[in-house]
Amino acid sequence: xxxxxxxxxxxxxxxxxxxxxxxxxxxxxxxxxxxxxxxxxxxxxxxxxxxxxxxxxxxxxxxxxxxxxxxxxxxxxxxxxxxxxxxxxxxxxxxxxxxxxxxxxxxxxxxxxxxxxxxxxxxxxxxxxxxxxxxxxxxxxxxxxxxxxxxxxxxxxxxxxxxxxxxxxxxxxxxxxxxxxxxxxxxxxxxxxxxxxxxxxxxxxxxxxxxxxxxxxxxxxxxxxxxxxxxxxxxxxxxxxxxxxxxxxxxxxxxxxxxxxxxxxxxxxxxxxxxxxxxxxxxxxxxxxxxxxxxxxxxxxxxxxxxxxxxxxxxxxxxxxxxxxxxxxxxxxxxxxxxxxxxxxxxxxxxxxxxxxxxxxxxxxxxxxxxxxxxxxxxxxxxxxxxxxxxxxxxxxxxxxxxxxxxxxxxxxxxxxxxxxxxxxxxxxxxxxxxxxxxxxxxxxxxxxxxxxxxxxxxxxxxxxxxxxxxxxxxx
RNA sequence: GGCCCCAUCGUCUAUCGGUUAGGACACGAGCUUUUCAAGCUCGGAAGCGGAGUUCGAUUCUCCGUGGGGUCACCA
Numbered sequence: 001x002x003x004x005x006x007x008x009x010x011x012x013x014x015x016x017x018x019x020x021x022x023x024x025x026x027x028x029x030x031x032x033x034x035x036x037x038x039x040x041x042x043x044x045x046x047x048x049x050x051x052x053x054x055x056x057x058x059x060x061x062x063x064x065x066x067x068x069x070x071x072x073x074x075x076x077x078x079x080x081x082x083x084x085x086x087x088x089x090x091x092x093x094x095x096x097x098x099x100x101x102x103x104x105x106x107x108x109x110x111x112x113x114x115x116x117x118x119x120x121x122x123x124x125x126x127x128x129x130x131x132x133x134x135x136x137x138x139x140x141x142x143x144x145x146x147x148x149x150x151x152x153x154x155x156x157x158x159x160x161x162x163x164x165x166x167x168x169x170x171x172x173x174x175x176x177x178x179x180x181x182x183x184x185x186x187x188x189x190x191x192x193x194x195x196x197x198x199x200x201x202x203x204x205x206x207x208x209x210x211x212x213x214x215x216x217x218x219x220x221x222x223x224x225x226x227x228x229x230x231x232x233x234x235x236x237x238x239x240x241x242x243x244x245x246x247x248x249x250x251x252x253x254x255x256x257x258x259x260x261x262x263x264x265x266x267x268x269x270x271x272x273x274x275x276x277x278x279x280x281x282x283x284x285x286x287x288x289x290x291x292x293x294x295x296x297x298x299x300x301x302x303x304x305x306x307x308x309x310x311x312x313x314x315x316x317x318x319x320x321x322x323x324x325x326x327x328x329x330x331x332x333x334x335x336x337x338x339x340x341x342x343x344x345x346x347x348x349x350x351x352x353x354x355x356x357x358x359x360x361x362x363x364x365x366x367x368x369x370x371x372x373x374x375x376x377x378x379x380x381x382x383x384x385x386x387x388x389x390x391x392x393x394x395x396x397x398x399x400x401x402x403x404x405x406x407x408x409x410x411x412x413x414x415x416x417x418x419x420x421x422x423x424x425x426x427x428x429x430x431x432x433x434x435x436x437x438x439x440x441x442x443x444x445x446x447x448x449x450x451x452x453x454x455x456x457x458x459x460x461x462x463x464x465x466x467x468x469x470x471x472x473x474x475x476x
Numbered sequence: 477g478g479c480c481c482c483a484u485c486g487u488c489u490a491u492c493g494g495u496u497a498g499g500a501c502a503c504g505a506g507c508u509u510u511u512c513a514a515g516c517u518c519g520g521a522a523g524c525g526g527a528g529u530u531c532g533a534u535u536c537u538c539c540g541u542g543g544g545g546u547c548a549c550c551a
Contacts, residue, residue, distance in 0.1 A: 015551050050550055115549080131478055131547070150549050174479050176547080185549040192551045216480060216546035239482085240544070249544065282489065286499050305489085307482050308544070315488070315501045357514040372513085389510075424509070433510045440510070448512040 008040030009204045012066075012073070013196060015047045016058030020065040021256035022311060023211060023241050026276045030238060031209040032071045033277070033299040043203055044076035047196065048089045049189040065259045069269050069276075070292055075203075083203040088195050095190040098198050098228065099151055099183055107156060107227045108183060109142035110149040135180045151184040153194070153220075156227055161219040166207075166236045167304045168215075177219040193220055201230050207301075209236045213249075236301055239280045240308035249308070262316075266363030268327075271320040280305050289322045321360040332356060339365040343377055350458040351376060354450050372449070376458065379467065380445020384474045389437040397438040398475040400430060404439050405468045413461055419453040442471040 010031035014024055035042035044066070046059055063078065075081025085091055102108035113121075118134070125132035135155055145151055155178050162172040183194040190198075200208065215237060225232045240249045243256075262272055273292045283290070283298040290298070324332075329352065336348060336355055339362060343351070351373065358372065359365060387397050404423055411422040427435040440452035443459060456464045 013551090017551075047551065053550065111549085118549095126477095129477070168481075171480080176479055179547090182549055187549075189549090191549075196551090211545095212481065213545055214551090218480095237481090242544085278488075284490075286490080288488095288500050309488060312487055312501070318501060354513085358512090368513095420509070427509085431510095436510045446512085450513080451509070451511080453509075 006206055007204075008035055008038035009043065009206045010035045010040065010209060011043035011045050011200070011203065011205050012071075012209075013045040013047050013199075014062055015050060015053070015192075016055060016062065017050070017053045018055050018058060019258040019260070020062050021259060022276060022279070023256065024062075025065060025069065025071075025259050026241065026279055027209055027211060027238060028066055028071050029069070029273060029276050030236075030281070030299075030304070031207070032073075033296050034207060034209070034236075034301065035074075036296045037299045040206070041074045042072075043081070043083070043205070044073035044086065045199060045203070046077055046087045047192060048087055049185075049192065049195055051089075051187070051189065061260070068260070068263055069273050071273075088199065089189070091195075091199065092188065092190075094198055094202060095184060095195055099190075099194075102153065102183070102227060103145060103151075105227065106142070107154045108145075108151050109139070109154055110145040111152050111182070112139050112143060112149070113137070131176050133176070133179050135178075138180055147188065148186055150182045150186050152180045153183050153224060153227070155180055155223050157223075161222050163218065163222060163235070165215075166234055166301045167239075168237050168306055171215060171218070171237075173216070173219045177216060178223055179220070181220055193217065194224070197221060197224055197228070197230070200233055201228075205233050207234045207236055209238060211238050212240055236304065239305045241279055242308045242310045266361040267316065267320050268323045271316070271323040274323065275316045275319050279309055279311065289319065289326075317360045324360070324362070325356065335362045336365065339363070340369060340373070343373075347376060347458065354454060354458070371446070375444050375446060375449075379470070380443075382442060382445050382471055382474070384471070386447065387438050387441050387471060387475070389431075389433045392434060394475050396434060398472060400435045401438055401442060401468050401472055401475070404435065405465055405472070408456060408461060408464055408468075413457060413464075416454050416457045419456045423453065423456070438471075439468075443467050 012024075012028035012031050014020070014028075032042045034040070044063070046062075048054055048059075059077070063076075066073070073079070075083060075086065077086040080086075099108060111118075118137075121134075121137050122132045125136075134152070135158070138154065158175050158178055160172060160174050161177070162170060165171050181193050182191050184190050199205075218235070222232065242249060259272075263269075270291055273295065274290050277290070277295045277299075278288070281299070281304050283295075284303055287294075287298075327335075333345075333348060333352055336352060337343075337345070340348060355365065355373070358368060384394075388394060389397065403426060407422050407426065412418045413422070423435070423439070436452050440449060440455060441447070443452065443455045443464060444450070449455070450458075459467070
């Protein structure tokens with residue numbers, strides 16, 4: 001177990017092989033939250049040791065995704081830090097240094113075989129229904145490594161390992177999990193198995209957060225830590241995130257979305273952080289809507305789940321609405337403006353609560369605007385037949401509209417409540433439907449819409465009367 | 477297949493041996509100021525199966541079942 005007095009250092013170490021998806025971001029979020037919670041350091045390190053799979057623009061995409069969510073790193077490739085560089089491709093000297101230490105100890109050796117030879121070893125093992133282990137073919141005498149062959153780790157002791165994981169508890173694996181894996185590839189770049197251990201050591205990483213696909217290779221890491229006489233960091237295994245069917249782990253291949261797609265769809269960063277945080281963790285009380293700050297304060301490794309969870313976009317939508325509701329009116333207005341640029345600002349201000357009620361994500365405004373709000377700025381087309389409430393007559397509708405018009409002309413329209421007080425008594429006497437349906441329909445031209453009092457309040461005296469008069473002309 | 481991990485309402489989860497098994501999403505019903513939306517109230521809904529340990533198991537142990545991960549010159 002590591003020194004608990006030591007300053008917490010965590011890292012997020014993605015490979016630049018494509019877009020960021022929920023799984024990666026969740027890992028980053030937990031590492032970040034744990035560092036923040038402990039006034040520690042959060043490092044962004046790019047594991048770009050596979051030049052063949054590297055995707056142009058990935059690093060920028062990773063950074064943009066993290067920044068969107070407010071997951072800011074204290075050290076990283078763009079801002080540097082006390083352990084620079086933060087690109088593994090620029091840290092080759094470090095790996096070479098430790099490789100030489102292992103060679104000197106007789107714990108690393110050049111792989112003398114061709115790929116074809118290894119492939120046939122593998123095939124033979126398969127035919128005999130045995131696990132293929134390179135160490136069964138380990139040469140008796142090691143040659144001198146010239147840098148063009150893969151450098152392999154010589155597992156010092158083949159044994160079963162048992163270790164502590166902060167989330168899973170005691171874990172173990174059989175000796176088959178241990179093999180002479182490659183430390184440095186023939187192209188001179190290190191493998192993940194080797195590089196992350198050296199970097200974590202040099203950068204003083206205290207806690208490794210990563211998903212459970214790494215459990216199987218942990219004995220390899222442990223064996224290497226021992227060979228290098230390194231005290232391993234605290235291991236924190238995160239639960240998998242399952243796809244829609246709940247059967248497969250969510251990966252890029254089976255529908256995991258680019259995290260920035262959520263941003264493009266209008267989701268709020270705080271809602272996304274809240275959602276991601278709860279995908280494998282919860283504060284233990286009954287809170288479900290939390291700000292990033294509250295999440296950091298409550299975050300605890302002991303409350304990270306063991307079992308995987310399905311990603312439920314329905315819940316994300318609900319969460320986004322909750323976060324959206326909590327924003328200030330100023331922010332809300334600004335966001336709404338972006339979607340309704342041709343609406344006058346004073347109208348928008350009065351319309352704001354009604355809009356907020358109807359959406360979970362700001363971008364939904366684009367979809368409902370034409371049917372639900374358009375009539376506020378474009379006078380509605382009124383079908384005179386629809387103005388009639390149930391089996392009443394046009395004359396009755398006209399009488400009620402006349403009276404409502406009279407009330408509006410002299411009444412106080414300064415709030416929805418006041419409009420209600422103004423018209424409601426009359427409607428209650430005459431029949432709510434008889435009065436309110438013609439009113440609401442005259443103002444909106446819609447069979448379904450916001451309630452009539454809010455309508456009058458939003459449209460204002462002048463416009464409301466104008467619309468009522470227009471209908472009255474048609475009625476008589 | 478070998479090795480390993482996981483297992484509570486449809487979904488996400490709480491419970492650290494004793495609870496009417498709690499909450500949230502979704503769903504259903506009702507309420508409210510015509511309709512729609514929102515909101516509020518109520519409701520249905522769960523411990524994978526089998527042994528054991530124990531006065532008592534959702535909780536601890538084992539077996540089974542189901543699901544997942546991993547067996548690369550990928551991370």
